[in-house]
Amino acid sequence: MRRTQRFAALVLGLSAFLGSAGLASAQTARPAVAPPVSLHITRSPQNAVSAEYRLARPARALHFAPQLDGYRARDWQPATPDFRWVREGDGERIERTDGQPFTRLTFDIPVRYRSLEKSYAPFSPFSDGGLLVYSGHFQTCTALPCKGTEPLAVTIAAEGATIGVGGKRTDASAAFTSREEGTNIYIGSAEPAATSGFLAIVDPALQPVLRDHLLESLPQSMRDFAAIYGALTITPELYVSLDPQPPARTGLSSQGGTLPGQVFIHLYGDGWRKPIVPNEVLWLDWFFAHEAAHFFQRAGTNDIIGPDSEGWIHEGGADAMAALVMRERSDTLRRYVDRRIAEARKACATGLASVALSNASRAGKFDLHYQCGMLIALAIDADVRRGSAGARTLHDVNRRFFATVRAGTPWNGRSFLEAARRSGVSPPTLAAITMITRQKLTDPARQIDAMLQQAGVDWQGMDRAVAEPAAPSAPATP
């Protein structure tokens, strides 16, 4: 799923949901047949939205999954008092207090930033009054089972504003179908900035030096990966919002991630108002490189990217892709990347002492998929380089793997390691990776170092490099 980490900053990201099939999540056409439920969102002047569900047939409840740490029950106030929220396994439902069926239900919902433990924020407010609305949290079912990915016909009304959804911008109203992991809907009046290959909406209150840096950093990663994997066929959207009313004592915090065709990051905390030089926020470059990598991972594939238990493939893979392209850019970034690798080695060894990687997500340690996954992908990179005298890299393994997924092979550890084997990764390195990904380790620090050593990763050199004063500290990446 996604994870949170508080450091000098908080970066929250999404993973298991990232994968889906490219652009399918938002469509602007109205469905020909009346859907069982439709949603009508109206922006109200009081920094709130009204969300009205209309049911084609009477039902006794609307079911939602997941439960979002109680967010809906706290913030979604039914317009009439005869409804109540009820926990339901990992999800929740809303029903009439008298148990009778209904066909209409309206909520008044304040537009507030909420940091949710395992999911995207429902709203990302911009300082000029614009906002992003994450449609995925509105997806619902009139009967169980409910996965939360069921299609939902949505209309949006916002007088005097532009609405951006599904790659289109319209005035005052829009309609689309939210499906799978949903999408971010933009409501506001900002004009997209001209930047190569992107439709970018960046908060006007962001410091110019940071704004210019962000508008260069993401395209740079996109160009780097396009040169390796081929150009994307889509023009992604980039949203950078700066909270006008950040939660107290949040410093330099952020939350972001990707959805099909979108990269977004919400910046909150007083720190963003103080002078910042780009070298102090190299983790933003890492964030964008990681998110850009996801676009190339899923380009042309029709699969959700794997189960949570194998998140190391896409999250660690994206971190490794970020590491490989960023370290070529400058000495500063090379030191920064080395430091992240050294930190990942420690975090992975510590984490795997208490849980197997395949159980990390269930144990609330999804971060290990980034840290251990990056080391695994870098081991593959080093091994395949050594075996080919530098002619092949992780990117060749990835290209082969993505091609097999496009051809119908599932996105999982078995097919990834098969692609690695066919690309020339040596049997001892493959055996070390198989052990680390499938079983509880007896001595993780030693076993991880053995994998790195076997593959030829110079982690001792990186450790020495990061012992010197170098790049600023790094929060983790979504």
Ligand SMILES: [Zn+2]
């Ligand atoms: Zn990610």
